[in-house]
Amino acid sequence: MxxxxxxxxxxxxxxxxxxxxxxxxxxxxxTCCYKKMFLEKKIPDNRIKSYQETPSHCSHRAVRVETLKGQKFCVDPEKKWFQDYLQRKESNGTST
CATH class of the missing domain: 1.20.5 (Single alpha-helices involved in coiled-coils or other helix-helix interfaces)
Structure with missing residues (x-):
């Protein structure tokens, strides 16, 4: 037994x-983003709830953006619209 x-x-x-x-x-x-997962359209500032950079082990450098509706998208952190968004967030003194 x-x-x-x-x-x-x-x-x-x-x-x-x-x-x-x-x-x-x-x-x-x-938590990684792959080539086919990237969103090419701009996400309006007022719809972005949070964002997070992908880890360094991922094959593509990206940022995962979550909208207020809970949708998650991969975006290129070098896109002009995202860089502008980061600058506006910084100038407002807010961060995610």
């Missing part, structure tokens, strides 16, 4: 460990 309980406990712990590893792996790359 002890052996089967120990084996069951070991399997359960292994399953929990692999699940947590898989979730962290997915979340690590789930």
């Amino acid at each position: 002890k052996v089967s309980t120990l084996a069951l406990l070991t399997l359960l712990l292994a399953a929990l460990w692999t699940e947590s590893w898989g979730a962290s792996f997915r979340s690590l790359y789930g």
Whole structure:
């Protein structure tokens, strides 16, 4: 009885460990933006709730922008409209 309980406990712990590893792996790359994901249109300032740069391990440098409606888009941080947005935010003394 002890052996089967120990084996069951070991399997359960292994399953929990692999699940947590898989979730962290997915979340690590789930924050990246890929070429086909970029939005080319300007997002109006009053619709932007927040933004966050993608991590350095991603293949494309990008900013993930979240709108007030909860939509998330990838944008090129070098786009003029986004640079203008950042300057306006800085001059207003607000940040995300």
